[in-house]
Amino acid sequence: MRFLSPLYACCLILIGSLAQAESSLAIPEHVSQTLARFCGDCHAAETSETDVRLDGLGKLDRGDQLELLNKMQDQLFFGTMPPGDAEQIPDGERAPLVSWLRTELRKANASRLDEKLRYPAYGNYVEHELLFRPTATAAAYTPARRWLVSPQIFTERVLDVFRLEGREREGMRQQGFVGVTNPLVLPDQSGVRYYDHGTLDGGTLLVMLGNAQWIADKQIRAARVKHGELAADEFENMRDRWYPKITPAPLEAIILSDAPPTDEQLVAAIESQFACALQRSPTEAEQRRYLELAREAIQLGGNTEGLRQMLVTVLLESEFLYRLEFGAGKPDEHGRQLLAPQEAAFAIAYGLGDRGPDATLLKAASEDRLKTRDDFRREVERLLADPNYYRAPVDPSLSGNHIKSHVVSHPKLVRFFREFFGYTGALKVFKDSARSGGYYQNPDRGHTGTPGWLIQEADELVIWCLDRDQQVFETLLTTDQYFVYHNLDTKSGKACIAEWQKVYEALQNTPWKTDPELVMSEHRELLGAAKIIDSREKELWKQKRSFLSYMYYFQDTFGRGTIPFTRGPFTHGYSYTHAASYSLPPFPGRERYIGVELDRYKEPVDKPIYWSYPVEQPFTIAHRKGLLTHPAWLVAHSSNFHTDPIRRGRWIREKLLAGRVPDVPITVDAQVPDDPHKTLRERVEQVTQKAECWKCHQHMNPLGLPFESFDDFGRFRTEESREHPENLIRKGNGKDLPDLYEVSPINTRGALSGTRDPQLDGEVQDAFEMIDRLARSERVRQSIIRHAFRFFLGRNEMPSDAQTLLDADQAYLASGGSFRAVVVSLLTSDSFIYRKPSQDQP
Numbered sequence: 117m118r119f120l121s122p123l124y125a126c127c128l129i130l131i132g133s134l135a136q137a138e139s140s141l142a143i144p145e146h147v148s149q150t151l152a153r154f155c156g157d158c159h160a161a162e163t164s165e166t167d168v169r170l171d172g173l174g175k176l177d178r179g180d181q182l183e184l185l186n187k188m189q190d191q192l193f194f195g196t197m198p199p200g201d202a203e204q205i206p207d208g209e210r211a212p213l214v215s216w217l218r219t220e221l222r223k224a225n226a227s228r229l230d231e232k233l234r235y236p237a238y239g240n241y242v243e244h245e246l247l248f249r250p251t252a253t254a255a256a257y258t259p260a261r262r263w264l265v266s267p268q269i270f271t272e273r274v275l276d277v278f279r280l281e282g283r284e285r286e287g288m289r290q291q292g293f294v295g296v297t298n299p300l301v302l303p304d305q306s307g308v309r310y311y312d313h314g315t316l317d318g319g320t321l322l323v324m325l326g327n328a329q330w331i332a333d334k335q336i337r338a339a340r341v342k343h344g345e346l347a348a349d350e351f352e353n354m355r356d357r358w359y360p361k362i363t364p365a366p367l368e369a370i371i372l373s374d375a376p377p378t379d380e381q382l383v384a385a386i387e388s389q390f391a392c393a394l395q396r397s398p399t400e401a402e403q404r405r406y407l408e409l410a411r412e413a414i415q416l417g418g419n420t421e422g423l424r425q426m427l428v429t430v431l432l433e434s435e436f437l438y439r440l441e442f443g444a445g446k447p448d449e450h451g452r453q454l455l456a457p458q459e460a461a462f463a464i465a466y467g468l469g470d471r472g473p474d475a476t477l478l479k480a481a482s483e484d485r486l487k488t489r490d491d492f493r494r495e496v497e498r499l500l501a502d503p504n505y506y507r508a509p510v511d512p513s514l515s516g517n518h519i520k521s522h523v524v525s526h527p528k529l530v531r532f533f534r535e536f537f538g539y540t541g542a543l544k545v546f547k548d549s550a551r552s553g554g555y556y557q558n559p560d561r562g563h564t565g566t567p568g569w570l571i572q573e574a575d576e577l578v579i580w581c582l583d584r585d586q587q588v589f590e591t592l593l594t595t596d597q598y599f600v601y602h603n604l605d606t607k608s609g610k611a612c613i614a615e616w617q618k619v620y621e622a623l624q625n626t627p628w629k630t631d632p633e634l635v636m637s638e639h640r641e642l643l644g645a646a647k648i649i650d651s652r653e654k655e656l657w658k659q660k661r662s663f664l665s666y667m668y669y670f671q672d673t674f675g676r677g678t679i680p681f682t683r684g685p686f687t688h689g690y691s692y693t694h695a696a697s698y699s700l701p702p703f704p705g706r707e708r709y710i711g712v713e714l715d716r717y718k719e720p721v722d723k724p725i726y727w728s729y730p731v732e733q734p735f736t737i738a739h740r741k742g743l744l745t746h747p748a749w750l751v752a753h754s755s756n757f758h759t760d761p762i763r764r765g766r767w768i769r770e771k772l773l774a775g776r777v778p779d780v781p782i783t784v785d786a787q788v789p790d791d792p793h794k795t796l797r798e799r800v801e802q803v804t805q806k807a808e809c810w811k812c813h814q815h816m817n818p819l820g821l822p823f824e825s826f827d828d829f830g831r832f833r834t835e836e837s838r839e840h841p842e843n844l845i846r847k848g849n850g851k852d853l854p855d856l857y858e859v860s861p862i863n864t865r866g867a868l869s870g871t872r873d874p875q876l877d878g879e880v881q882d883a884f885e886m887i888d889r890l891a892r893s894e895r896v897r898q899s900i901i902r903h904a905f906r907f908f909l910g911r912n913e914m915p916s917d918a919q920t921l922l923d924a925d926q927a928y929l930a931s932g933g934s935f936r937a938v939v940v941s942l943l944t945s946d947s948f949i950y951r952k953p954s955q956d957q958p
Contacts, residue, residue, distance in 0.1 A: 141173065141181055147216050150209045154198055182226045189217040189229050193241070194778075234313045236305070239902070239912040244774040247918050248898055248925065254916035255450035256946035259954040263439040263910060264314040267300045268470040273436065276472060277331055277392045278360045290512050294356035295330030299323040300437075306538025306752070306767060308903055312910040316437065328431035332424050335392075339363035339371040340420060364388045370423050377419065382410045385423060389430045395472050396458060406430070439466060443951030452950035457481035460949075464492065467908055467943045468499050469506035469528050492944045500526070500936055510534070510575050516563045518689035522575050529935065532907045533578045533592065536771065536900065537743050541752035542567035548757065551839075552829050554852035555693045555702070566694045570748035570830070573599045577743065580734060587933035589900050593742040593891040597734035600700065601692050604682050609731040612682045615646040620670040628667050629719075632660050661713040668712055668719070672704050678728035685709070697747035697830040698737055701727040739832040741887045744768075744823070747830025754828035757839075758796055762804075762813070765820025772890055773870040774899040777815050784809075792840035795860045797824055818867035822883040825864045835859040871895050901925050901938060908942045920945040 151170055159170045173184060191197035192214055198204060205213070221227035232238050265273065274296055275285050299320040302309040337359040340346045351357050363371070366384035370377045377385075386406045390398045398406065406426060414422030430436075439462060443453030455463055461473040461481040473481070477495055480486050486495070499505060502525070509521035510530045524530060534540050543564060549556050557565035564571070576599040581591045604612060619642060628635045636649060636656045644651025648666045649659040665686040673680035683690065686709045695702055703726055711717045743749050753764045769775040780786045788799050800821075804813040827833050837857045846856040864882040871877050871893040880886045890896050901924050905913055913921065924941040931937035942948060 141220065143173070144216060146209070147213055150205060150213050154203060154205050154209075158202075178224075182221065182224055185217055185221055186226065186228045189214070189221060189227070190232075192217070193229055231313075233912060234311070236303075236307055236309070236311060236906070236912070239308075239906055240770060240774050240776050242913050242915060244895065244898070244902075246915050247902070247913055247921050249918060250922075254918065255448075255452060255950075256917050256920045257450070257452045257950040257952040258441070258909060258911065258947055260442045260951045261312050261954070262434075263312040263441060264300065264316070265437055265439060265466075266310045266470065267298050267302060269439075269466060270298055270300050270437070272470045272472070273393075274327075274331065276395065277335070277431070279364075279392065280360075286508070288358075289508065290515065293330070293358070294353065295334075296327050297323050299327070304541075304544070306535075306541055307771065308532075308535055308906040310907070310910060311912075316434070320437075324432060324437065328428045331431055332427035334359045335427055336363050336367055336371055336420065336424060339368040342368070343372050345371075345420065364392070367423060367427075370419050373419060376414060379407060382407055382426075386410065386426065386430075389427050393430050394433065394435050395462075395478070439463070441951055447952075448950075450952075452946075452952045454487060454949060455951060457484060457486045460486040460492070463948065464495050464499070464943065467948070468496065468939070469526060470508075471506060474499070474502075474505055489944050489949065492949060493940065496940055496943045500940070510579075511540075514564060514568055514572060516568065518691055519564060519568050519572060521572065522579055524579055529582055529939070530575060530578050532904060533582075533743075534575065535907065536903050537574075537592075537749055538767065539574045539743065539746065539748035539752045540571055542570055542748050545751055545754060546756055547751075547829065550848060550850050551757075551854055553696070553854045555696050556829055557691070557693065563691070566697065567748070567751060569692070569694050570697060570746070570751065573602070574743065574746050574748040576602060577734065577746065582935060585934045585936055588935040589897055589928075590891045590933065591742075593744065593887055593896075595734075595742050596736050596738075596740055598698065598737050598740060598746070599733050600695060600698055600735075600737075601681055601729065602733045604731075606732050609682050613679060613731055616648075616666075616670060616680065617674060619643060619646050619648060620667070620674045623667065624671070624675070628664070632663055632667075633657055636660075636663055664712040665709045668709055669704060672708070673726060673728075676723065676726070678726055679731065681727075681729045682731070694747075695727055697751075699739060699832040700737070701725055703727055703729075739825075741884050742891075744887055745826060745883060750823070750826050750830040751828065757828070759824060759826070759828045761797065761800060761820035761824060762816050763820070764823050765816035765818070768819040768890070769815050769870065771903065772893075772896045772899055774895060774902060775815060775870050778812055790840065792838060792842040795824075795836045795838065795863070797821055797836075797863055815870075818869065819886070820866075822864045822866035822880060822886050824862050825883055834862055836862055897928065898925055901928065904935075904938055905942060905947075908939065909947060917947050920947040 155170055170184075170188075173181065176184065188197075192205075192210065218227065218229075222230070233241060271289060271292075274293065275288060278288075280288055300314075337346065338361055341348050342363075366381065366388040370381055370385055373381075383403060386398055386403060390396060390402075406429070409429060410422060410426040412422075413425040416422065417425070441455060441459050441463060443459070444456035445453055447453050454460075458481050461477045464486075465471060465473040465477060476498070480491070480495060485491055504525070506527065507523065507525050508527050509515060509523050510527045511521045511534070514521040522530075543559055545567070546558050547556050549558065555566070557563075559565040559567060577595070577597075578592065580597075580599070581588050581595070584591070619639075622642060623635060623639060626635045626638075633656050636643060636659060640649070640651050640656075643649045643663065649656070649663055653659055666684060669680060669684050669686070681692065681703050683692070685692075685704055685706045690706060692703070693705075702724075704724075708720055740746070750759075753767060754760050766777050769777055787803075788796065789803060791799055791802075794802070800817065804810060804817060824836070825832060825834070827836075837859050839855070839857050843858040844855060845858060848855040865879065866882075866886060867877075867879045868886055868889050869877050871889070872895055873893060876889045876893055880889065898921070901921060902913055905917065905921060905924065920942065923945060924938050927937040927941035928934065
């Protein structure tokens with residue numbers, strides 16, 4: 117028999133007595149015993165090691181009680197108490213204690229943990245095994261919610277107000293509206309960013325007031341011009357001259373009339389604005405309210421001003437900025453309600469893209485044909501198969517001078533992998549260009565620099581995998597196929613190279629260097645067909661620069677047995693300089709052909725080795741394996757001046773292994789020390805292997821250090837340049853010649869842990885072995901599916917979502933690794949279809 121220590125006995129008596137005390141907090145006997153046994157040694161009156169004391173819990177006022185209960189709940193949930201060197205609470209006693217704390221806090225609507233667990237940083241705190249257990253029994257649902265629209269959805273809603281389609285919609289989506297400020301911003305982080313916990317604040321409402329006034333003015337401008345209220349060329353801001361050329365007929369009828377509108381005309385205008393802004397008809401109560409508002413406004417300000425006020429007011433409805441998902445109808449035996457038909461239509465539409473429901477989906481909602489799982493599946497599969505409805509650039513903000521984001525049928529599917537891998541973060545990392553040898557360009561006004569090209573090429577790799585839609589996760593992790601400088605499709609690229617080669621073979625032995633005008637005149641048709649000169653130009657001397665630039669370019673490439681890139685480096689806006697990030701040879705630079713048309717031009721005598729361009733893409737690149745060795749990901753997970761193995765390792769732990777790593781304590785100075793004699797790895801190990809640091813870094817360092825075979829520009833390496841003044845061998849020129857330093861060999865050894873598979877966990881020799889093992893892991897596959905759940909449902913998983921996740925995992929396996937099958941499974945799951953009041957959550 118185990119005897120109680122005097123301290124333990126005192127705590128047991130003291131805490132147990134609290135259950136009998138007259139207090140708003142009733143502490144059950146089993147809770148008292150657990151607290152006394154496992155917490156009393158440190159948190160009783162005589163021995164309290166912190167300001168947290170449990171011996172007076174029942175005597176505290178209600179506010180202090182709830183504060184202390186919240187602290188206890190957090191410590192237990194996050195596993196920080198009892199401390200690691202103390203006796204741990206058995207599961208059989210921990211669960212009742214946690215349940216009691218949760219119940220007491222929820223009764224007072226004071227559980228801060230519930231709010232924390234809604235945020236992305238806490239997504240992995242639901243145990244993985246709990247979500248993928250073979251026998252899930254809880255009924256899945258999503259808590260009823262008002263969900264702020266995303267920045268992309270907001271843009272599409274404004275476009276919908278103006279009923280823009282086709283090229284005009286594409287153009288305005290790209291350039292934006294002068295008078296509209298998007299009030300919604302997603303957090304800047306790696307991982308899923310669009311969650312359902314956002315709320316409006318005063319600043320957002322002020323921005324929306326200005327937006328609504330501008331939109332309403334534009335809606336009625338065409339009618340005002342027609343009525344003679346404005347001249348066609350009359351604008352307050354000459355930079356803001358766009359407006360829709362047609363005002364909706366119900367609005368125009370009121371503006372063109374000199375008499376006050378009838379109630380029928382006002383109702384038609386109200387219905388028109390509801391359809392444009394909210395994509396539904398007003399209820400009877402809303403119609404009465406807006407009819408009264410419009411009458412009064414018109415009486416005070418006249419037809420135009422009164423109508424404008426009504427339009428603005430509809431645009432300021434919270435529904436314009438929120439997605440409403442409360443459910444409707446009789447609750448089932450689990451207390452769940454199906455999404456109302458209109459809610460379901462919007463949920464499906466926004467599940468697959470940024471646009472609201474199309475006409476077919478709205479018709480299904482109006483005809484009550486969105487009630488069953490088969491109904492949801494029918495519409496989800498139809499919209500997934502539609503190549504045009506959601507067609508748009510993956511990321512309009514990436515487009516700038518001389519670079520365009522890829523246009524695809526379903527941008528949201530690509531965006532999931534962008535957010536999951538976080539490679540767009542490369543835009544936020546600024547480098548010292550001189551360290552790269554001058555090729556790396558940081559983003560600047562009007563262009564996205566080298567990171568923009570790397571991100572665009574990573575996007576294309578994702579698009580390629582999604583188009584094939586087989587073994588998507590494994591391919592993204594392990595492929596050795598990449599897109600680099602892919603400016604033309606294969607057919608067009610081959611045709612271009614064939615034309616150029618034909619030109620070079622025909623002209624290489626002519627006097628093209630000494631008498632270019634003669635050669636151009638004799639081969640005008642050939643050169644025109646290859647678009648090297650404008651064959652219509654009569655004064656051929658004007659084409660001399662273009663002709664000679666191409667011929668010298670062909671001499672540098674075809675003449676040395678390589679294939680040129682399908683765009684000459686001397687063409688306007690050429691900015692392809694980043695092949696080095698893939699450890700590929702360069703192409704000839706613009707400077708090589710400056711002044712070719714001048715008599716004083718001196719042909720370069722050097723003969724560098726240039727990259728032979730692969731017209732057919734994707735193509736194999738050595739020393740690469742999937743997106744984790746793509747330069748975009750490597751740069752995004754680096755610092756300004758060196759690699760970041762800790763950050764790379766943390767990403768793998770949290771994103772691929774569903775693990776958790778605590779944030780750096782505020783008392784820790786997380787700095788890697790300078791030491792000219794050591795590599796970055798050696799310096800990281802020096803500072804992180806202390807006992808107090810290693811308890812966290814053991815979960816990151818072994819995963820991230822194998823990626824030291826790539827530098828912070830994404831280049832493969834076997835040696836590390838120890839960039840320190842003491843190690844300088846040769847000073848560079850600050851442009852294309854970098855400083856030269858002493859080097860040390862790279863150590864790429866590491867270890868994989870956390871897959872829970874003994875065949876996979878263990879030491880690895882390098883990043884490639886690490887990636888191969890990760891790609892074979894069931895836990896990695898399921899972790900990606902967990903993140904897909906968060907992306908498409910806008911929230912973290914709950915234990916009740918286990919069956920939804922199991923079904924999505926099975927859909928992926930049964931389909932041969934189709935990501936679309938995962939999407940269909942998620943958007944037809946109970947988690948997607950059902951809602952339940954938030955206070956009813958377990």
